[in-house]
Amino acid sequence: MGILNFTLKRVAPAAAATSLATWASITTINDDWDDYFPPQTEDSKEERIVILGSGWAALSALRKCASPGKSVVVVSPRPHFLYTPLLASSSVGTITLRSACEPLRALVDSAATKASSASFVRADARSVDPESQTVIATTDSAGTMLHLTYDKLVIAVGAQPNTFGIPGVSENALFLKEAQDSAKLHAKLLSNLEKAAALIRHTKGDQYKDEIERLLKIVVVGGGPTGVELAAELADFAGNDVATLYGNDISNKIKIVLVEAMPRILAPFEESLADVARQHLISKGVDVRTNCAVTNVDQNTVTFSPATPKNATPEEKALAKIQISVEETGALVWAAGIGARPLVKKLATKLKQQDTRGLKVDENLRVKGCNNVYAIGDAALSGYAPTAQVAAQQGKHIGRAIRDGVDSPFVYHHTGSLCCLGSDNAIAQLVGSSQSTFNVWDLIGADAIGPDQRALIGTPAFVLWRSLYFTKLLSTSSRFSLFTDWTRSKFSGRYVQEPVLQRQPTLIPEFYGTDLKRNSTIKFVKEELKTQVAKKKRFWIV
Numbered sequence: 001m002g003i004l005n006f007t008l009k010r011v012a013p014a015a016a017a018t019s020l021a022t023w024a025s026i027t028t029i030n031d032d033w034d035d036y037f038p039p040q041t042e043d044s045k046e047e048r049i050v051i052l053g054s055g056w057a058a059l060s061a062l063r064k065c066a067s068p069g070k071s072v073v074v075v076s077p078r079p080h081f082l083y084t085p086l087l088a089s090s091s092v093g094t095i096t097l098r099s100a101c102e103p104l105r106a107l108v109d110s111a112a113t114k115a116s117s118a119s120f121v122r123a124d125a126r127s128v129d130p131e132s133q134t135v136i137a138t139t140d141s142a143g144t145m146l147h148l149t150y151d152k153l154v155i156a157v158g159a160q161p162n163t164f165g166i167p168g169v170s171e172n173a174l175f176l177k178e179a180q181d182s183a184k185l186h187a188k189l190l191s192n193l194e195k196a197a198a199l200i201r202h203t204k205g206d207q208y209k210d211e212i213e214r215l216l217k218i219v220v221v222g223g224g225p226t227g228v229e230l231a232a233e234l235a236d237f238a239g240n241d242v243a244t245l246y247g248n249d250i251s252n253k254i255k256i257v258l259v260e261a262m263p264r265i266l267a268p269f270e271e272s273l274a275d276v277a278r279q280h281l282i283s284k285g286v287d288v289r290t291n292c293a294v295t296n297v298d299q300n301t302v303t304f305s306p307a308t309p310k311n312a313t314p315e316e317k318a319l320a321k322i323q324i325s326v327e328e329t330g331a332l333v334w335a336a337g338i339g340a341r342p343l344v345k346k347l348a349t350k351l352k353q354q355d356t357r358g359l360k361v362d363e364n365l366r367v368k369g370c371n372n373v374y375a376i377g378d379a380a381l382s383g384y385a386p387t388a389q390v391a392a393q394q395g396k397h398i399g400r401a402i403r404d405g406v407d408s409p410f411v412y413h414h415t416g417s418l419c420c421l422g423s424d425n426a427i428a429q430l431v432g433s434s435q436s437t438f439n440v441w442d443l444i445g446a447d448a449i450g451p452d453q454r455a456l457i458g459t460p461a462f463v464l465w466r467s468l469y470f471t472k473l474l475s476t477s478s479r480f481s482l483f484t485d486w487t488r489s490k491f492s493g494r495y496v497q498e499p500v501l502q503r504q505p506t507l508i509p510e511f512y513g514t515d516l517k518r519n520s521t522i523k524f525v526k527e528e529l530k531t532q533v534a535k536k537k538r539f540w541i542v
């Protein structure tokens with residue numbers, strides 16, 4: 001009994017205090033992120049590789065550089081890899097975002113089986129100090145700073161939308177760069193459709209004609225592959241799903257405008273192919289405007305003016321300024337170019353590089369003026385187009401260089417360009433020999449359009465587009481999900497659930513309650529009506 005008392009009164013508190021102290025000291029020791037960077041001993045041979053980004057370039061680099069003797073850390077605010085070519089489809093519900101987003105953990109774990117260690121830190125890199133070989137990153141807006149030292153650094157942070165300083169774009173436009181942009185656009189389209197449907201069905205005469213027209217007008221700025229693919233998806237959505245679910249009176253009122261400042265759309269493609277795409281879009285009712293520039297964007301309006309070339313005379317510029325037209329729009333999507341991320345601009349300025357649109361690199365993709373720092377993908381000024389194809393090849397090249405400890409010049413192998421035009425149509429410009437008398441290109445009907453260039457149009461190109469992007473997905477689970485999405489939207493229509501974002505409160509609740517079967521707002525309306533009726537009853541009793 002005496003021993004038990006002694007144990008309870010003296011030994012137990014002492015043991016508890018010791019455990020607490022041990023726990024406190026362990027957590028104090030660990031607060032310098034040693035979990036990610038185990039302290040290295042003097043004779044440690046491990047090379048610390050830090051990769052900034054979780055996109056095309058970063059993941060290709062990770063997969064190749066993961067090897068014995070490398071301790072790899074991937075730093076990115078985005079915990080998934082985003083399959084950008086599928087973004088246009090997800091913004092109209094042809095597919096779900098689940099198919100386009102690959103969780104990073106599994107990919108990093110797989111790299112860890114080949115490297116000494118591999119881990120992921122969900123953080124935003126804020127600055128790079130090439131002198132001390134340190135990256136400063138933050139995990140939140142509260143200012144928690146991580147100092148990550150490296151032996152080799154790979155900057156693969158991509159780029160961000162470029163608004164070219166046009167007033168109102170950053171505040172009022174929608175973008176198509178990240179998964180949340182696509183969800184936001186999907187939500188906006190569905191919300192505008194609901195509002196328009198309510199106004200059409202529950203108001204009399206032409207009282208809200210202008211508002212309905214505004215809600216159903218979508219302007220896509222940028223006639224590159226992203227803008228064209230989005231306009232095509234929107235036209236398909238309007239012609240099929242909107243017609244089925246909301247009726248022809250709404251579907252016929254949808255106006256899609258594709259705006260391009262250059263004389264033609266799809267600059268990376270041969271003119272004849274770009275023309276096929278243009279004709280196809282026009283046949284689907286898209287208003288394709290070339291030589292047209294956006295000069296201002298407000299909440300509900302967009303200002304257009306004739307685009308002037310860089311060498312235009314002051315008179316021509318002055319004339320363009322007075323030829324402006326202001327149009328109302330329900331959604332404006334900005335897909336008109338990319339610019340450098342703040343981290344890239346900061347480092348380029350620090351290194352006194354003249355052009356801060358990206359990081360200038362040498363032929364081995366090393367950042368000029370830095371030791372042991374590489375820049376790849378859209379973050380680099382390497383002389384190649386900002387495409388996933390370039391980013392992935394550069395990532396592989398740098399991954400191998402790090403793995404083997406040998407730098408070598410990067411050589412890009414272009415395999416072709418594809419652009420999906422919806423409705424089982426696409427265009428493809430492929431690299432293929434036109435010399436041999438018989439080859440596979442002839443077999444699939446790809447005509448020669450120049451030396452070593454082949455063109456494929458229509459359904460064969462669409463099949464190629466789908467097969468290629470399907471096989472290039474990073475996991476079987478994503479392939480399964482994409483296959484399910486495509487099959488589902490083919491046979492039972494696109495997804496029209498509004499993504500769960502913060503709902504816009506309506507100022508006119510009485511307009512809700514359309515006769516749509518799948519209208520998520522019906523429940524809300526019924527409840528709203530119930531409370532209104534209850535209030536009235538109470539009024540009568542009083």
Ligand SMILES: Cc1cc2nc3c(=O)[nH]c(=O)nc-3n(C[C@H](O)[C@H](O)[C@H](O)COP(=O)(O)OP(=O)(O)OC[C@H]3O[C@@H](n4cnc5c(N)ncnc54)[C@H](O)[C@@H]3O)c2cc1C
Nearest residue numbers: 053054055056057078084125157158377378386387388389
């Ligand atoms: C809608 C759309 C469709 C496209 N379709 C095609 C196509 O069909 N074919 C094609 O070849 N190209 C296509 N592209 C272009 C292609 O997606 C890009 O060229 C490619 O993504 C560039 O790869 P990246 O790795 O350099 O950048 P990204 O893939 O953009 O990845 C950048 C990564 O860096 C992370 N990051 C950002 N800031 C920081 C920071 N401060 N610290 C750490 N990490 C950071 C991001 O979260 C992201 O994970 C398309 C682009 C878009 C937007």
